[in-house]
Amino acid sequence: MKPTFHLLLAAGCLSLMSCAKTSFSSGDAQKDMKKQPPVTASGLTDIAVALGSNAWLTQSNAGAAEVVVDYGLANWTSSNSVFSAYFRTSAKGTLHLALRGKVASGTSQLRITAAGQSKTITATGSTYHTIDVGDYNLTDTGYVKVDFQGVSKTGGYFADLSDLYISGAATTGRLNYIQTDVYWGRRGPSVHLGYTQPAGKNIEWFYNEVTVPAGQDPVGSYFMSNGFSQGYFGIQVNSTTERRVLFSVWSPADTDDPNNIPDSLKIELLRKGPNVQTGSFGNEGAGGQSYLVYNWQAGTTYRFLTRAVPVANNKTEFTSWFYAPETGAWQLIASFRRPQTNTYLTGLYSFLENFSTETGYKGRKGQYGNQWARDNNGTWYELTKAQFTGDATAASQSRMDFAGGVETNKFYLRNCGFFSQFIPINTPFTRTASGVAPVINFNTLP
Known part of the structure; x- marks a missing residue:
């Protein structure tokens, strides 16, 4: 796009990066991707933050298989790898987290960390469903980083995760995260x-x-x-x-x-x-x-x-x-x-x-x-x-x-x-x- 000055769209860059799209765990067909955000006990529908748009592989060993693709986190096999998702809040208080994901086979333990607080959860089930994580306390506004790390697994992959569901008092104000123009x-x-x-x-x-x-x-x-x-x-x-x-x-x-x-x-x-x-x-x-x-x-x-x-x-x-x-x-x-x-x-x-x-x-x-x-x-x-x-x-x-x-x-x-x-x-x-x-x-x- 040839920009005008006041809305310059990143002119003339030379991107060397491309997303690897091989040997995904169990999401390539995306057969069960219909999303239904869960309803909390208060009756409020959670907000779905798409991980394919808002998460990155932020820690990994050389040659790691893990990758973020359009539909979320995939090829998650190493406990040394960490995915991180980001969103911005304008309110403090309780932040409830849940996940939309599946475990291709067996049972996995996942560590979810946000605002300096960690919870280890157990996940199983080979079709996409809601996996509850729990409550976190936000003492400040601004960007929240949520880390995902595998602890143990009995199957080949820790999980495929498509969305991070957020709710609670911390989400009642303005939220900023990527929803359109993902690239x-x-x-x-x-x-x-x-x-x-x-x-x-x-x-x-x-x-x-x-x-x-x-x-x-x-x-x-x-x-x-x-x-x-x-x-x-x-x-x-x-x-x-x-x-x-x-x-x-x-x-x-x-x-x-x-x-x-x-x-x-x-x-x-x-x-x-x-x-x-x-x-x-x-x-x-x-x-x-x-x-x-x-x-x-x-x-x-x-x-x-x-x-x-x-x-x-x-x-x-x-x-x-x-x-x-x-x-x-x-x-x-x-x-x-x-x-x-x-x-x-x-x-x-x-x-x-x-x-x-x-x-x-x-x-x-x-x-x-x-x-x-x-x-x-x-x-x-x-x-x-x-x-x-x-x-x-x-x-x-x-x-x-x-x-x-x-x-x-x-x-x-x-x-x-x-x-x-x-x-x-x-x-x-x-x-x-x-x-x-x-x-x-x-x-x-x-």
Whole structure:
């Protein structure tokens, strides 16, 4: 989807994750999936929190068989594995839990932990039914994490679980959990900083710095630094062994399939830096893409520079450079020419997203500092104001684990991890001006 700025839907990510769908325990056919939430003793119907949408495998040994699929928890064979489900409450008090599940054969003991309280229950029965767990006491509002761990079993699998049923005083207020748009919900909310540009100026250059705090860089993270109306530029964690510096420019064609872009609307690669890979991208708009495999590190500040220059025949050239303190020099990533475009840089922004559904429960945070814009006359302007916005997942409040603000005179963005202290979207932020423009020799840029 090609986004407008204020509702950016996680632009241009490169998801490497896919859900394994082999050798499920007993749920592949899903023959008995008709759901009937139980009625409590008070006569109130429990609320069904679908585990296929709201649970993750959060602890396991290498090569574990356990998996979360559309219909819930499956292949549950190891007592070392832990599934975790999340939902957010706005009331305290008693929380009653029950499960909708089945045990393919034999009897299983399961440990269910919530709010620091654990209960071990016995489950049996080869068709889906309600398994009562019991009462827990919530002394605070916010996100509740419910852990599922197998204790012992006489059959091959601990259980197949499709839903967590919740009821009680703690559920009488507003509840937040994923009900629709499951793919985006499991990725988690994307959040953005929209910078206030100087009015009436032709911005040719945009400079920004990104620091990822230690431990805030799980797989699936994209810390996008230099966004503009036609593209984006930042750093990603693509796998446990690969990280990238990514720069992409959207085609003006209205399509998510790069194969459908006519020649007249294709992004033209003008040049690229050493070891930079180039190609096309799709799924969220389409266009030209470039990336450098680079092992950037958390705790280190990296610098980003982007230029836009209108040229002849109603085209604009966009170029980005990356500066790593490890190398001490600017590295050209790529230069693209975009057709049907006559513009300088507009819509300057940064974002933070997770592009992996499997790591949607892991928190991440990026700091964005020292933003500057330079006009076509060579005058620098410091950008000290930003508007905090979110994507559709944040706007719908199916997930509330998003935040932003200012710390150590840098803007920051935070998402995922199911933390409770969210910051409302559309909040404005202001950092203190440093007054010291970046020193860049534009004549020697590669």
